[in-house]
Amino acid sequence: MSQLTVLERLEILADAAKYDASCASSGTEKRNSKGGKGVGSTEGMGICHAYAPDGRCISLLKILLTNHCVFDCHYCINRKSSNVRRARFSPQEVVDLTLSFYRRNYIEGLFLSSGIVKSSSHTMEQLIEVARILREEHDFRGYIHLKTIPEADPELVARAGLYADRVSINVELPTVAGLTRLAPDKSAPQIEGAMGSLNEAIVEAKDARKRFRHAPKFAPAGQSTQMIVGADAATDADIVGRASTLYDRFRLRRVYYSAFSPIPDASAVLPLKRPPLMREHRLYQSDWLMRFYGYAPHEVQQAAGNDGMLPLDIDPKLAWALRFRGDFPVDVNRAPRERLLRVPGLGVKAVNALVAARRQRRLRLADVGKLTVSLTKVRPFIITEDWRPVLLTDRADLRRLVTPTARGTQLELFA
Amino acid sequence: MKHSLNPVPAQVFRISLAAPDDFEGWRDAARHMIRASIAADRIVWESPSDQTVDLFAQGERNLPSAPADTLQPRASRDFLQLAQSVMLHSDIERFSLMYRTLCRLQSRPRLMEDKADPDVRRMEDLARQVRRDIHKMRAFVRFRAVDESGSEHYVAWFEPEHHILRANAGFFVRRFTTMRWSILTPRGTLHWDGDRLQEGPPATRADAPSGDPVEALWRSYYASIFNPARLKVGAMLKEMPRKYWKNLPEAALIPELIAGAQAREAQMVKAGGQDFGDRPQSLNAIGEGILACRRCDIGCNGTRAVMGEGPQSAALMIVGEQPGDVEEEQGRPFVGPAGQLLRAHLESAGIADRRAYVTNAVKHFKFTPQGKRRLHQNPSAREIDVCRWWLDGERALVRPRIVLALGASAARSLLGKTVSVQKARGVPHVLDDGSELWITTHPSYLLRLQDQGRAEEETKFASGLRKVSVRLSEMSQ
Incomplete structure (x- = not known):
């Protein structure tokens, strides 16, 4: 050879x-x-x-x-x-x-x-x-x-x-x-x-x-x-x-x-x-939830459907929140850090910033908006000085409202 | 009532810093101006790379004196840390932004904690961009080795977006202490001789070497480590935006890698596991299926596929390797010399072969022609693995309680791995459906042996079959 x-x-x-x-x-x-x-x-x-x-x-x-x-x-x-x-x-x-x-x-x-x-x-x-x-x-x-x-x-x-x-x-x-x-x-x-x-x-x-x-x-x-x-x-x-x-x-x-x-x-x-590659991504997100967001393994498992699979169209944190709506809304000005970490759309950085900023003054929805990517996703799950999601958390079509449109399927075009 | 505004236009002051990243200079001037109570909008800041275009903004270069009794302005630690990064940004507005924030800090000492405040946010944004630029410089500087009188000089050309060159020097010194290197940029240059760091004037791309033979290796590494089955161009662009590509030797490959990815993936899928569709629901369907199967080379050699035979309710399934010359001609399994030998042994072990379902791991006959004869050839592991689909189908329908594998090929087909028949024989192995697998040699192996050796092997073969026979009667009780 x-x-x-x-x-x-x-x-x-x-x-x-x-x-x-x-x-x-x-x-x-x-x-x-x-x-x-x-x-x-x-x-x-x-x-x-x-x-x-x-x-x-x-x-x-x-x-x-x-x-x-x-x-x-x-x-x-x-x-x-x-x-x-x-x-x-x-x-x-x-x-x-x-x-x-x-x-x-x-x-x-x-x-x-x-x-x-x-x-x-x-x-x-x-x-x-x-x-x-x-x-x-x-x-x-x-x-x-x-x-x-x-x-x-x-x-x-x-x-x-x-x-x-x-x-x-x-x-x-x-x-x-x-x-x-x-x-x-x-x-x-x-x-x-x-x-x-x-x-x-x-x-x-x-x-x-x-x-x-x-x-x-x-x-x-x-x-x-x-x-x-x-x-x-x-x-x-x-x-x-x-x-x-x-x-x-x-x-x-x-x-x-x-x-x-x-x-x-x-x-x-x-x-x-x-x-689908998205499945791998969802698993990494669930890994993050356990390592940085204080979720216990059985809580992440609760985010999965009856077939034991995490939803592909929404992230596991949002899936968990939609299942346990009773835990929401969370008051941005009062809730402990651990509760804020459970709000879909709020990352560790945003939560830290909110906790630091609320020592200064009462936070309004616009303040939260400055610290997050998507207010639409966060809004149904929080209370601020000027905002309270009266009906949103109980709406049957909430999942549709907060699901990013068709992103999951688009990624799969290449799969 | 408050004092009315001064009717005379407020005096504007002009402050020139020694360098765009002269933080000490900015801090000294800012301290002074705060003590002199000068508002942010009355100061024009400039540096050699931050020249205002406003012709009217002449401004007073002599700074006002500050009352002696004023206190030193205060700055929190997080402000200072943030400001040192913001200072390196290329935005000319950074000086006044920092000054304005420092002024506000005097009456709101904890202002920096209010991350939603517009000034604080702007400073954080600028600092983030600077940190990213610093990080990307560490990532994307590519040295090229130049041989200079026996020792290597590593030279890189890089185009930072902000004034980060000096701030980033320490990283390269710490990492490449023992090398002689230079980093050339349009904003200035750094030279390290193994001992001392020197700064030089701005350079151009032409001052840097044009290539390095090692780049060919790097490029081929880049192309090989890429997995075309997981194309995610967006994720790449997010971290390696196009603006960096021109100075990255590997980036030239990106367009062709992307273009070829789908074809390469399709090729892999085609060469890989094949879609057989749904599992056949009857033995007849399998029999028809294998006749048409062309999923491996043996399937394509023009021979007739041979289906298994025996009652669907059989408790014993016997699996051979593949049909031989005679079997292929007659279209039935185990009708050649090896089959006759097997039958004789089954008889004497007390297993009437009528009760067994007999089949093969591979359904077609693999051979090499020699004159008029067709010489048997072993199927490859891949061919066995492909054909396993059909055998799995037969097992699912017959659901034998014992499977007897004759030879290494049959054993692989059932275990998924190649085992040594001599080591694996004589003991039961549990299969995934709970049935028992017994392994022994293929009777054709016995036919090839002579005298003493044949006698010994036949004894072992017979004893193996007796054990199976005992297990069968145990199970049927």
């Missing part, structure tokens, strides 16, 4: 990596390259250096070390039985690519994953070697995200955290039945076991850092995971429940959702209908 050039392999191995949704480079410790031998800095907020026409942020060089794989997961483009072109990079080649991209300010760092070659532990060793060369030989201080292989030796998984800012293991599918059917080589207990030990290592290292300043850092940006939406029978309520369990049990920073998308040379076992 003729040797592929770096460019050709980059094409293959970036193409193979694009089904991982995460490209985040936020939330790690602050550091810079002053006094060092290499380049790199992280300042809390990650930077998106480019956006692809799929609207996704390109923050990291996201590639696989190799797309050869001994596993045969049906949803995966790199599965053993797929006919994609195969390629591999040596650890040094990945290091060189990362550095030359970083020096030109194309990226914040590296997100490295891999197909499984030889054995899980061998593959994990190779991934760690890339991170080690970057950190130790080049004193690279940018961001590193390593995808961890749950089947690998736990000691290796623990070593990954010493070099990486973030480690992640994909739970892949929200249900065990889905995993058995679509990822027959993977095991749910094994994945959760590995997430559990990563969590322990992260907590332990944080604790040690409190007492010993020079204790080694371990994955300062924590761990995250990803699940595929729409490839098995799980409902939105199932997925929300699963995500919240994962957040609780493993203190995950993020759960990423990836609407199952057509892949080249897909397995015949996959479902034929792809879920």
Whole structure:
């Protein structure tokens, strides 16, 4: 076989990596390259250096070390039985690519994953070697995200955290039945076991850092995971429940959702209908509700219909409000912050601004209008100095009044 | 009664700042003017890049003296923080906006908390635009490496919208401390030699290098990481507006990526899982369906599809790999040499084959012609997966309690993964519908073995069938 050039392999191995949704480079410790031998800095907020026409942020060089794989997961483009072109990079080649991209300010760092070659532990060793060369030989201080292989030796998984800012293991599918059917080589207990030990290592290292300043850092940006939406029978309520369990049990920073998308040379076992991209969006919104708006998982599940699915045409917060109209209207001048956060159309920023401003004076509808995008959406749910929605909250056609017109369907034109 | 307005036109003062981002200068002047009780509309502010076009606004350059006994004006911390960002905006009105707000702050110390106040809101807006510009500069500066006497010099051309260059220098110093770099902009330049930061005069695009070989790699990365099945142009434009494109090497690809996306997605869908429609409601419908099935290469090779056979109420389903030469000719499963061997073993295991439903994982015969003979070829994993649709249909209708898979292809068709027959045989596996799967070798494998090896394998085969027979009678009790 003729040797592929770096460019050709980059094409293959970036193409193979694009089904991982995460490209985040936020939330790690602050550091810079002053006094060092290499380049790199992280300042809390990650930077998106480019956006692809799929609207996704390109923050990291996201590639696989190799797309050869001994596993045969049906949803995966790199599965053993797929006919994609195969390629591999040596650890040094990945290091060189990362550095030359970083020096030109194309990226914040590296997100490295891999197909499984030889054995899980061998593959994990190779991934760690890339991170080690970057950190130790080049004193690279940018961001590193390593995808961890749950089947690998736990000691290796623990070593990954010493070099990486973030480690992640994909739970892949929200249900065990889905995993058995679509990822027959993977095991749910094994994945959760590995997430559990990563969590322990992260907590332990944080604790040690409190007492010993020079204790080694371990994955300062924590761990995250990803699940595929729409490839098995799980409902939105199932997925929300699963995500919240994962957040609780493993203190995950993020759960990423990836609407199952057509892949080249897909397995015949996959479902034929792809879920609407909007479904993924609604799940992210529900994730936000739990993380920033103080909703309990069962409350988000209440926003779903009887079939367990979140509505596609309106966001889950509005759906919840329409179900629990008795909780509204909320008095902008008096209600506690938590109640204001439940008002559809009011974000965290707007609520903070309202709370600060009402210390100054009584707020009127026009004041709220200045701080929100759409007053139409907010109005039925609030009381201000000069406004009280006498009948609105009880109107049967309220949903129609506050539903953004046909936006959901328009987005689907491209689906 | 209040004092009437001064009939003499109020004196206008002109204040020149040293630079458009000279916050110290603005603050000193503003403090002084507040102490001298000069209203905002009586001050014209200017800087080297903020020149008023108003010819009549000459204004007095000598500032009025402030009474000695007035207090220093006060500014809250959030005002100062916000004002430092607003200062960097390119809007010439920013100086008076800041001054007017500072004046109002003297009588309303908590004014800045009133986020709905028009002046506060305007300041917040300007500050937001500045912060965004700072962020976008960090994101979209693209260095190009120039080889200068053995060491690399990284040079970038960037066009910021606001006066953020100096404020943003620290970020690039912290990130690229060990590199030698320059950032050239129409508003000024920054040069870092690994040790010291120097500022220079405005530059033009022609001063910057025109290319870098690494950009080819970056462009191909950009094109490859894009998923054409999730086109969301609006989301991209929101964060990467067109005005930045001209200085981004990857942006030139965007139009063709968008244009090709739908075709690429359609291609993927076509090559991927295929729409078989609704599940057939009868075995006859499946039999007709497979005759017309052209969803894989075997289906298209012109052979006759072979349907399963046996009672629909069978408790046992036996699944082979695919029809062979004889089966294809006769159109019936397991009528060739392997089928005869299977029948003999079923007999001696006490499973009368009349009671079993026999079928194959793949319904067409895959072969390579050699002279007049047709040599059997293993179906690929993909071909098995495609044909699984039909087998799943048969299983749903027959609903056997035990499925016996003969060989690796049959096992894959039922488990969805490739397993080693030798490792998986001899124990039951539970299938998703609750039925039991037993796996053993394919009888044609036995036919290929000789002497000792054949005898050993046949013993194992027979014992496997006996276990199935025992389970069958256990279940029927």
